[in-house]
Amino acid sequence: MNTWKIREIKPEDNQQVKELIRSVLVEMGVPKVGTAYEDKALDDMTRTYENDKSVYFVVEEGSKIIGGAGIAPLTGMEDEICELQKMYFLPESRGRGIGTAMITRCLEFGKNKGFKKCYIETLPYMENARKLYDKNGFEVIEKPLGNTGHYNCTVFMTKEL
Template identity: 35%
Template sequence: MSMHIIPITEQYDASVRDIIETVGKEYGAIGDGFGPSDAEVQAMSQYYNPEQGSQYFVAIEHGQVIGGGGIAPFLDSSDTCELRKVFLLPAARGKGAGKQLVQTCLDVARQLGYRQCYLDTLSAMKSAISLYERLGFEHRSEPMPGVIHTGCDVWMDMTL
């Protein structure tokens, strides 16, 4: 697979928005309480900045955006980040793109000084959950206090 991962720039905002909205619909993540409805989805490059403890990446294959994923501070925490909006087009799944995206996010989280990473997702996203488990995330019995994605039913975290 000739894929590379780069930080998002404005030129990729529309492609990432389309992927997030399309995959969100695929899994029924529509409306309030789900990541695809967050305002940042309209222009991801404007919301993620390493100087503010966040970074969003796009996976590109043959010049096309095939997915994305990022990290950002969880609420106002200085030691906990959240793995956010990891979405891949169906044709990109099962080829290692998700693993490479998440690993890039976790590496950057460590570089930014985070000690814990949290995520929430949907139980229907079985392959994503399996990937998170393989990378060391552990299941939580409930979400972390303050979560905004109340539609999610799987919560996980890991020590970085």
């Protein structure tokens, strides 16, 4: 039996989610410029994902948020491609099947909204994340799609929905 659950973000989760994302980025040694660390979206994730083709899910265990991921139209290619965004998990949530459950939930949402493909950007040294994406059917492509503004992310992957 899981002690965690996936649910949509609520306004009262915003600060906890912002701190979680930034702490994981610091843990991974990610540059603070040209990555999600500096995204204005982190200040109000609820508002960022409030349109009908976007959603941000959190993983809650007890009263603590231990992970999260979003899905939204890819800027510049909004009609057909969605982007898996801001997927981060605290150390205690890793290796428990939560990442796969989260990806499945996000991709179901994207497919239900009519997207044909999902896109993700990551960093070469985020090996566990890359293994998770690979295990879930994402394939590396040569160059970026859309306009995410994350110029320090150099690994690009897609998956047909």
